[in-house]
Amino acid sequence: MSNATTTPVPTPSKPKAxxxxxxxxxxxxxxxxxxxxxxxxxxxxxIFGYPGGAIMPIYDALYDYQEKLKHILVRHEQGGIxxxxxxxxxxxxxxxxxxxxxxxATNLVTGLADAMIDSTPLxxxxxxxxxxxxxxxxxxxxxxxxxxxxxxxxNYQVTDATEIxxxxxxxxxxxxxxxxxxVLIDITKNAQIQKFSYEGYKKCSHIRSYRPKPxxxxxxxxxxxxxxxxxxxxFILFGQGVIxxxxxxxxxxxxxxxxxxxxxxxxGLSALSTDHPLNVGMLGMHGNYGPNVLTNECDVLIAIGMRxxxxxxxxxxxxxxxxxxxxxxxxxxxIDKNVKSTIPVWGDCKETLPLLTELVEKKTYPEWLKxxxxxxxxxxxxxxxxxxxxxxxxxxxxxxxxxxxQFTDGDAVIVTDVGQHQMVACRYAEFKQSRSNVTSGxxxxxxxxxxxxxxxxxxxxxxxxxxxxxxxxxxxTLQELGTxxxxxxxxxxxxxxxxxxxxxxxxxxxxxxxxxxxxxxASPDFVMVAxxxxxxxxxxxxxxxxxxxxxxxxxHKGSYLLEVFVGKENNVFPMVPQGCxxxxxxxx
Amino acid sequence: xxxxxRSLQLKNMNPNKQQYTITVYTxxxxxxLNRIAILFSRRKINVESLNTSPSEVEGIHRFTIVxxxxxEVVRKLCRQIEKQVDILKAYYNTNEEIIxxxxxxxxxxxxxxxxxxxxxxxxxxxxxxAVVIRKDYTVFETTGQxxxxxxxxxxxxxxxxxxxxxxxxxxxxxxxxGFHEKLKEFESTEPSEEVVENEFLDKQDEVFTx
Numbered sequence: 001m002s003n004a005t006t007t008p009v010p011t012p013s014k015p016k017a018x019x020x021x022x023x024x025x026x027x028x029x030x031x032x033x034x035x036x037x038x039x040x041x042x043x044x045x046x047i048f049g050y051p052g053g054a055i056m057p058i059y060d061a062l063y064d065y066q067e068k069l070k071h072i073l074v075r076h077e078q079g080g081i082x083x084x085x086x087x088x089x090x091x092x093x094x095x096x097x098x099x100x101x102x103x104x105a106t107n108l109v110t111g112l113a114d115a116m117i118d119s120t121p122l123x124x125x126x127x128x129x130x131x132x133x134x135x136x137x138x139x140x141x142x143x144x145x146x147x148x149x150x151x152x153x154x155n156y157q158v159t160d161a162t163e164i165x166x167x168x169x170x171x172x173x174x175x176x177x178x179x180x181x182x183v184l185i186d187i188t189k190n191a192q193i194q195k196f197s198y199e200g201y202k203k204c205s206h207i208r209s210y211r212p213k214p215x216x217x218x219x220x221x222x223x224x225x226x227x228x229x230x231x232x233x234x235f236i237l238f239g240q241g242v243i244x245x246x247x248x249x250x251x252x253x254x255x256x257x258x259x260x261x262x263x264x265x266x267x268g269l270s271a272l273s274t275d276h277p278l279n280v281g282m283l284g285m286h287g288n289y290g291p292n293v294l295t296n297e298c299d300v301l302i303a304i305g306m307r308x309x310x311x312x313x314x315x316x317x318x319x320x321x322x323x324x325x326x327x328x329x330x331x332x333x334x335i336d337k338n339v340k341s342t343i344p345v346w347g348d349c350k351e352t353l354p355l356l357t358e359l360v361e362k363k364t365y366p367e368w369l370k371x372x373x374x375x376x377x378x379x380x381x382x383x384x385x386x387x388x389x390x391x392x393x394x395x396x397x398x399x400x401x402x403x404x405x406q407f408t409d410g411d412a413v414i415v416t417d418v419g420q421h422q423m424v425a426c427r428y429a430e431f432k433q434s435r436s437n438v439t440s441g442x443x444x445x446x447x448x449x450x451x452x453x454x455x456x457x458x459x460x461x462x463x464x465x466x467x468x469x470x471x472x473x474x475x476x477t478l479q480e481l482g483t484x485x486x487x488x489x490x491x492x493x494x495x496x497x498x499x500x501x502x503x504x505x506x507x508x509x510x511x512x513x514x515x516x517x518x519x520x521x522a523s524p525d526f527v528m529v530a531x532x533x534x535x536x537x538x539x540x541x542x543x544x545x546x547x548x549x550x551x552x553x554x555x556h557k558g559s560y561l562l563e564v565f566v567g568k569e570n571n572v573f574p575m576v577p578q579g580c581x582x583x584x585x586x587x588x
Numbered sequence: 589x590x591x592x593x594r595s596l597q598l599k600n601m602n603p604n605k606q607q608y609t610i611t612v613y614t615x616x617x618x619x620x621l622n623r624i625a626i627l628f629s630r631r632k633i634n635v636e637s638l639n640t641s642p643s644e645v646e647g648i649h650r651f652t653i654v655x656x657x658x659x660e661v662v663r664k665l666c667r668q669i670e671k672q673v674d675i676l677k678a679y680y681n682t683n684e685e686i687i688x689x690x691x692x693x694x695x696x697x698x699x700x701x702x703x704x705x706x707x708x709x710x711x712x713x714x715x716x717x718a719v720v721i722r723k724d725y726t727v728f729e730t731t732g733q734x735x736x737x738x739x740x741x742x743x744x745x746x747x748x749x750x751x752x753x754x755x756x757x758x759x760x761x762x763x764x765x766g767f768h769e770k771l772k773e774f775e776s777t778e779p780s781e782e783v784v785e786n787e788f789l790d791k792q793d794e795v796f797t798x
Contacts, residue, residue, distance in 0.1 A: 145619055150626050154673040155619070174673055208774040209615050209676045333667040 026197040031161030031187065032061035034198055035125060038168035040068055041201040044096050046087060046458050047071045048080040052100025054140060055127030057192035059098075072458065072487055075479040077104050079451035081111025082477070085120045086455030089438045090413055090463070092246065094121040094176045095455065101127045102140030105186070106147065110445055112182045113151040117442030118267060119244060121180035123171045131159040131188040144186050153181030161194035165201050173204035178212025179331040180244055214332055214346035221352060224326045224343045225359030227300055233368045234260045235291075235298035237283060237312075240267035240441075241305015241329060241349055248272070248434045250353040251304065257357050259364040261372050263291035265306045267441040270431040274410065280372040284312040285576045286423040289383075290375030292574070292582040295320050297371075302326045305349050308338035309442065318581035328352050382587040383573045388428070394567035395543055397424040397496045403550050404466065404494070405430045412464040413438065415456050417449030417473030420502035423572045425468045435460070447476030453491045454483055464492065464554065471497040471523045481533040484559050492553050493537075493561040495526055498568050506571045530561040537561030604658040607636075608680045609688065609759045610666060612651040613643060613767055615674040624651060624675075627668050633657060637690075639756035645767050648676065654757050676774055681761055688759035692737035693719070694728045695751035696744055701726060704747055714740045725750060 029037070035058055039047070047069055051059040062071060074080040077099040084095030099108050105126040115122050129138040145157050154174045158167055167185060175183040228234055236258075242251045248271050255262050255272065261280045262272060272279050281288030283295070292314075295301070301323040306312070313319045316338060327334075327341035328349050335344040345352050387398030401424060404412075410430035415438040416422040422439055431437060438456050440448040453467030474495055484491055501519040508516050527537040537560055540549045546564070553562040576585045614620055621640065628635050636654040643650035655662070659680075666678040698721065701710075710716060714736070716728040730737055737754055 146622055149619065149623050150630065157618075206777045207673065208771070210673045211774075331671065333664070333671045335667075337664055337667075 024200045026199045028195050029198045030057065030061065030193055030195045031158075031164050032058040032192045034161060034164040034196075035168065035187070035192075036061055036065045036069060037198070038165060038172075038201055039096065040065075041203065042168075042172045043093070045070055047096045047098055048074055048083040048087070048455065049098025050074055050077050050080055050100070050104060051098070052102075052104045052127065052140070054101035054129055054189050055098060055104070055125070055187075055192070057189060058125065058127065058187075070458075071098075072454070072483065074451065074454075075482045076477070077107035078110055078447070079454075079477055079480040079483060081108050081115070081122070081124065082445075082448050082451035083455030083458070083480075083483070084122050084124075085111060085115055085118075085448075086415060086438050086452030086457075087459040088115075088120050088122060088180075088455075089452070089459070090435050090456040090465075091459030092435060093459070094123055094172060094180075097122060097124040099124065099126050100140065101129055101144070101186075102142045104140075105142055105144040108184070109147065109151065110443075112148055112184065114440050114443040114445045114448065115182040116151045116153065118440065119180050119240060120182065121175040122182040123168070123175050124182060124184045126184060126186045127192070128157065128186045128188045130190045132190070134159075134188070144184070148184050151182070152184045155184040155186070157186040157188070158191050159188045161191045162196045164191065165198070166204075169202060169204035170207065173207070174210065178210075213330060213348045213351075216345075216347040216351050216355065218355070220343055220345050221355045222359065224302075224328075224345050225356055227324055227326060227343055228258060228260075228302065228356075229359075229361050231300035233294075233298045233365070234258070234300040234302060235294060235323075236260050236262035236302045236304060237265065237295075237306055238262055238268045238271055238304045239265040239306025240271075242268060242271040243305075243434055245305060245330065245348050245350045247305075247348075247350040247353055250350060250357070252276075254353050254357040254360070257362050258360045259362070260302065261365070261369050263288070265309070265312055265441070266426055266439060267437075268306060269426055269439075270434050270436040273432050274430045275432075278369075280369075281376070282427060284309075285314070285578075286427065286572050286574065287312075287576075288376065288427075289379040289574050289585060289587065290372040292576060292585045293375060294371060296322065296581065296583040298323050300324050300326065302328070303339070303341075304328045304353070305330070307331075307334045310338075313338060314576045314580055314582040314584075318583070328356075379574065379587065387424075390567075392567060394570075395541075395546065395564060396570055397421055397498075397566050398428050399543075400494070400496060400546065400550075400564050400566065401425055401428040401468075403546050406547075407550050407554050408464060408466070412436070412466050413456050413460055415439070415449055415453040415465060415467045417467075417469040418444045418446045418503075419470045419473055420498070420506065420570075420572050421468055421470045421473075421496040423503075424496075427572075436463075446470075446473040449473055450477050450491075450493065451480045451483070453493070454480060454487070454489060457489055457491050465490075466492045466494055468494045468496065470502065471495060471499065471526075472501045472521050474526070475521075475523065478529065481530060481535060484535060485533040489559060490557070491559045492556075493530075493535075493559065494553065495561065495563040496566050497523065497526075497563055498566050498570065499523070500568055502570075503572070505569070509569070509571070510575075510577070526561060526563045535559045535561055537563070539563040539565070541565040602658060605656050606658075607654060607656055607683055608659075608662045609683070609686050609757065610651075610653040610655065610662070610669070611679045611681070611759065611761060612653065612669055613645075613676040613678075613770075614649045614651060615676070616647060616649050617674045620649075620672075620674055621651075623672055624653075624669060627665060628653075628655065631661070631665070633661070633665075637756040639758050641758070643767060645771055648767060648771065652757055652759050677767070677770060679761060679764075681759070685763065686759040686761050688733065688757050689731050690734060690737060690757050691729065691731045691755040692740070693751075693753050694730075694740060694744055694749060695725050696728070697748050697750060698722060698724060698726045700747045710743070714743070716740060
């Protein structure tokens, strides 16, 4: 077999202090088995995948590993990668995906882009045609490395089986360390078949060209603490960095000692309990009123593990111009990317937060906090009251979430799709513990919800997982009901059906004079579809049925689909219109 | 369309834009060129010149990239370049901070030259060197900065310049002490206090505002 494009593995990983007393004797295995051995060494227990020609040798090897490695057969590779994302988000571990070459690999693209922008650790293995066929337009050959370069943290093509242990060690190290992200390893079929002398697996802990964490510089922590201690109106913004850094406790300690009100980004949600007295709500386009308005009134802005996405900042040249900014982030490229920081604090917030907590004075800001509360009252009167206790005949999305909260008590994992229902779910869902909110933030991937919920359940098998979907989003990946059926999974599916592509319709109403261009989407009988997959369910339209229906869904053993018809033309408010400053947030 | 053209014009007229030379130290890895290139194309930045070569350290490659941009964009780009796993370090410098050269080759009809100009004078004046002299054509080579190599094009054009090509820029950073010491830092698992990667922190002052 030709291996014309073989390159040496660039950076041999240094062995960690030998944990096993003696190295196992070399044995002859093929590349496919080496992949699975690597998984076992890395503690992988679940693989989401779909077989095909170019990955058949790996699936053949998997046949002998079925007892140690659970493989979930999805219905589409996109479903597989979203499931792996859901798994990673609830478990805090690296999600693993198998796909074949060509269409299998290209079907991963959306999930890779989503995982890249939302910093989700994944290792995706794609099969590839034989190395001697590379570049010949062979059957199911696609240049997956070049397609995925901009949307992977790292990718690599293996053409020789001997590379596999070191490359996979590197893949897992890169995916999970520093700012996490997706890694794709493309393995040619000859390398999967090729036998070699396997000398055991060595985990990777250092790559010379890769610094996962910047060194923490104490002088910047000191400067930051000084700034915070002098502040009159400090304000904390927190993002997923707190969750990815597993620093929820450190963060809470910082918030409580400093006494500073804290608001979350979409992905930071659940890092701090939603009923915490200093949790003042959500930032951004559909965030809460106070956090948006007061961003432009605070004097010190402390951003922790967040990247100032444009959906958070609104118009950048009118964003927090009065404030001095302390930015804590593990990724140096995020510092000053969108908002210039006064004091940059590079590093893992698990390390930087305790250092900062030690130096900040114990304080409270009752007057300042009251301003958030006052704005909240205004928001309740203008928006929230009607959303949660509507006077209209038709139900609202908000009241459905409210009833869901009453039954889950904030303990469920909420997975959402993308659109109005996502914003409403994230605005009103209650969370008591971290890693409870799984949503597609940066990429805004419709169709993310159902497959991600499948993965979320595998990542947190003891928790209730509720996928909240829109009628549009659900139809993008509803084939994954087949995965639920076959895996006998317990996922609750709550479809908030407004018979519209609601978010786009809202924009068309507000900004395009109600020219509803192609947002009127027809749906099948979702309950009947679910029934076809052996999944129980019901559909409701009346308010009086809501509590019992939610209860029936949660009490049901196994998966359940509940469709709730809600008002057709309800809008999500508040809203920072695109191109406006956060202080121009609209309540209606 | 007109509006687009105008905004493009405005963009190009940004007075803060100038030539920057980006020097990138990398592992020798297939696909890395693409990984770097897409960071520029993603922002719709034209790469004026790109050279890849070995560096002073064995096994470490060196990219020299020239672009016209503002410092804030170049700084952000360098951080995003450096963030790539197989890249060790990215520096950016203005033309004043580097010593740089480009090489050019000129193919001219030998007959023309022999008849109409004094070859020796040409060689001396522009520091050109004849690489190949054949009956039908002669190939000259010069090394220098853009204006210098351009001048010779002008001089040769009336005499029928058959072919012209210029290489990418290569540059040496005046202040650099080379990469050997830095590499040791990168290779150690526990970096020391003066670890290189935080050096942007001390250059905070002129960071952009929007």
